[in-house]
Amino acid sequence: MNIALRIIIDAFIVLGCFFAFAGSIGLVRMPDTFSRMQSSTNITTLGILCTLVGAFLYFLIVKESWGSAAKVAIIGILTIIANPVGGHAMARAAYRIGIRPERELVIDDLADPEACAEPGGESAEAPAPEKESEAEQE
């Protein structure tokens, strides 16, 4: 195996390990929920993508296995598409069930009940406290 290629692949994987470690430490040490959510994004974007770039280069150049490289690329593209959607859903759920950051918010668009209504749903009329009681009843 080419030694320069091996060093490049290892550098990508070590960079991903560093970002995953930093995200894990932040997830334990951060003070409130939204900060912890931001720190977990550190794991799922940079940590994953650097490691997947290393794995992609390994499978494509060293192993010359196009199928495995395509699988790694599918994992990467899926992560890029899925993480903002999931993070948005979790952050909005955290706001709706009454979690607030430690400092006061400068801009609070979700406080307006019609601002972020579901498209075509009945949630435009229902304000946030009723949803909280519904979630508790379930």
Added chain:
Amino acid sequence: MSEMTELIYFAIFYILCCFIVIYRLVKGPTAVDRAVAGDGVDVMTDMALVLVAMYSGRGIYLDIAIVTAILGFLSQVLIGKYLEGTL
């Protein structure tokens, strides 16, 4: 078995990071904290599976990693909708 034997140590490092996050999964004060920590464990298990696939040279671990990534995304969106009350 590939000649890059250091890959298994990176996989073990990811699993150790998973144990750091499991602390938040157990202790977390709210449900959102636990869901976010669970997603972190899911994602880092993915990466450990990819590294084990590189180390052992078997492609079946990559399939398991794809399925785990899809299930992690679905679980995060569904838990978010459930907590919000619009499921």
